[in-house]
Amino acid sequence: xxxxxxxxxxxxxxLYPSAGAVHAVNGVSWSxxxxxxxxxxxxxxxxxxxMSLAPLGLLPPxxxxxxxxxxxxxxxxxxxxxxxxxxxxxxxxxxxxxxxPLSSFNPMRRVGSQVDEPALIHEGLSxxxxxxxAVELLSMVGLSDARRRIDMYPHELSGxxxxxxxxxxxxxxSPKVIIADEPTTALDATVQAQILELLMELRExxxxxxxxxxxxxxxxxxxxxxxxxxxxxxxVEHGPARAVLKHPDHPYTRGLLASVPPPDALPGTRxxxxxxxxxxxxxxxxxxxxxxxxxxAIEPCATRRPxxxxxxxxxxxxxxxxxxxLVVEHDQPAEVAP
Numbered sequence: 001x002x003x004x005x006x007x008x009x010x011x012x013x014x015l016y017p018s019a020g021a022v023h024a025v026n027g028v029s030w031s032x033x034x035x036x037x038x039x040x041x042x043x044x045x046x047x048x049x050x051m052s053l054a055p056l057g058l059l060p061p062x063x064x065x066x067x068x069x070x071x072x073x074x075x076x077x078x079x080x081x082x083x084x085x086x087x088x089x090x091x092x093x094x095x096x097x098x099x100x101p102l103s104s105f106n107p108m109r110r111v112g113s114q115v116d117e118p119a120l121i122h123e124g125l126s127x128x129x130x131x132x133x134a135v136e137l138l139s140m141v142g143l144s145d146a147r148r149r150i151d152m153y154p155h156e157l158s159g160x161x162x163x164x165x166x167x168x169x170x171x172x173x174s175p176k177v178i179i180a181d182e183p184t185t186a187l188d189a190t191v192q193a194q195i196l197e198l199l200m201e202l203r204e205x206x207x208x209x210x211x212x213x214x215x216x217x218x219x220x221x222x223x224x225x226x227x228x229x230x231x232x233x234x235x236v237e238h239g240p241a242r243a244v245l246k247h248p249d250h251p252y253t254r255g256l257l258a259s260v261p262p263p264d265a266l267p268g269t270r271x272x273x274x275x276x277x278x279x280x281x282x283x284x285x286x287x288x289x290x291x292x293x294x295x296x297a298i299e300p301c302a303t304r305r306p307x308x309x310x311x312x313x314x315x316x317x318x319x320x321x322x323x324x325x326l327v328v329e330h331d332q333p334a335e336v337a338p
Contacts, residue, residue, distance in 0.1 A: 003075070004031035005209050006094070006177050011069040011079075013047070013054045013233075020282045024050040026233040027069070032177065037203065037210040039224035039241065041217055041256070045278055047233040048213045052179050055079050056094065057086050074176070092122035095170030097180040101162035105154035111165050112138075112150025118172035137168035141198060160191035167198065171206070178203075181213040196223060217256050221245055229253045232279050232289035235308060239317030249311045249319035249326035251294045288322070296323045 013025035025047045032038045040048045053059055055071040055078055071078045073093050078086055090096070095118075098104045105114055115137060116130035125133060131150070138146035141164040154162055163183065170178055180199060184192035200223055203210050212223060220227050224241040229252065237250040248254045255274040276293035279285065288294070291301040300322050308320040313327055 002033050004072075005034050005074055006211065007031040007070075007072045008051075008055075009070040009072075011051065011055065011071055012067070013050050014066040014068075015050065016064040016066070022281045023284060024233050024281060025054070028228075028230075028233075028235050030228050030235065030238065032209045032211055034176065034209050035203070035207050036225045037200075037212055037223055039212045039214060039220040039227045040230055041214055041220050041227060042230035043215060043274075043278060045281075046230040047281075048215075048230055049181050051230075052181060052211065052213055056090055057083050058090070058096070088122075091118040091175065092173045093175055094177045094179060095173070095175035097163075097166055097170050097178060097183045099182040099185050101159070101166040102154060104166060105162065107154055110151050110153060111157065115150065115165060115169045115172060118169065122173040133172065134168070137171055138165060140171070141165075141168045141202075142194075143168070159187050160194065163187060163191075163195055164198070167195075167202070171202070174206075175208065177209045177211060179211045179213070182215070183212075184219075199223070217245070218260055229256070233281060234289065234320065236290065236321070237317070237319045238308065239311075240315075243315070243317045247313070247317070247326055249317065249324055250290075250321050251296050251323075251325065252290050253319075254325070255293075288320075296321075296325055298323060 009029045011025060011028045015022040015024050028051055030038060040051070042048055054065050055067050059065055067079050069079060073089050078089065105111070112131060112134045116134040119125045119130045119133045120127070134150050135146045138149060143149055143161055143164045149157070157165065183199065184195050187195065196219060199210060202208065212219070214220065220241055226239065227241040227244050228235045229237040229244070229250065231252045237244055237248065237253045244253065245257065248257055258272050259274060261269060261271070274293060279289050286305065287303050288301040288306055291297040294301070304322070306320045306322045308318045311317045311319050311324060311326055
């Protein structure tokens with residue numbers, strides 16, 4: 001088995017707004033191997049985006065943070081290294097696709113000059129060669145009439161075109177890993193499907209690893225090899241995507257899946273959301289952070305934080321739950337028909 005190309009171990013992130021500290025990410029560990037897709041899934045505010053951006057120095061200007069633990073790219077530690085070293089990894093080793101391509105592009109610069117910039121910086125191409133590289137990449141990601149599009153400004157492209165251009169920019173320096181942060185959030189359903197299909201095709205063709213940040217568990221089912229479910233800054237379930245989605249153990253994972261209407265749902269079917277709200281991440285509390293919203297909660301959930309441990313009925317699957325509903329259901333005797 002190949003070594004991980006990107007690996008987090010006990011990764012933690014604290015953010016410092018005007019009052020107190022936000023414990024945004026707490027002791028997260030995962031690994032991503034070449035050619036595979038790891039999906040990080042959870043509600044807004046679960047820490048998914050902060051986890052992927054903070055260790056690489058990509059939080060917005062003015063956001064103060066403290067990163068602990070480890071994030072390694074091809075065995076090289078990124079946490080605590082000088083920003084100049086991390087900048088060499090960004091773009092060249094790791095490419096990024098952000099949520100909103102319109103705000104991620106500079107509105108005052110033409111698309112081509114932004115798509116070719118990573119190749120200029122990291123691969124030392126001439127301006128002419130980099131421009132040809134931009135045309136090639138825009139064509140690769142399915143942007144029609146690429147030679148004309150490179151001279152357009154971002155606002156002159158549709159949302160789907162801008163997202164394709166951002167994917168091209170992420171690929172410009174031939175990275176080993178792509179981090180895609182909610183890459184289809186602002187797009188309509190048809191364009192979403194096209195962008196996700198494009199990412200899968202590029203992963204297969206170029207042999208990249210893909211770290212997919214999403215709140216949409218349906219996207220996970222169609223794209224991911226492995227999935228890590230985050231809640232309140234922690235991973236609460238982790239394993240092969242097929243196992244986790246078919247036999248979820250953690251009550252939060254079960255709630256996420258139950259909130260997705262089945263394909264045969266009739267019009268007017270009542271939406272099943274998760275009850276309650278996520279905990280305050282400025283407060284450090286004992287026990288399981290999901291207990292106030294959990295139908296399975298028992299007394300230890302209030303006092304002891306459950307470890308992420310193997311679920312015995314599903315190979316390679318781990319869950320942070322004192323009850324382990326999947327194990328309980330598996331051990332129940334079958335009902336005998338009268």
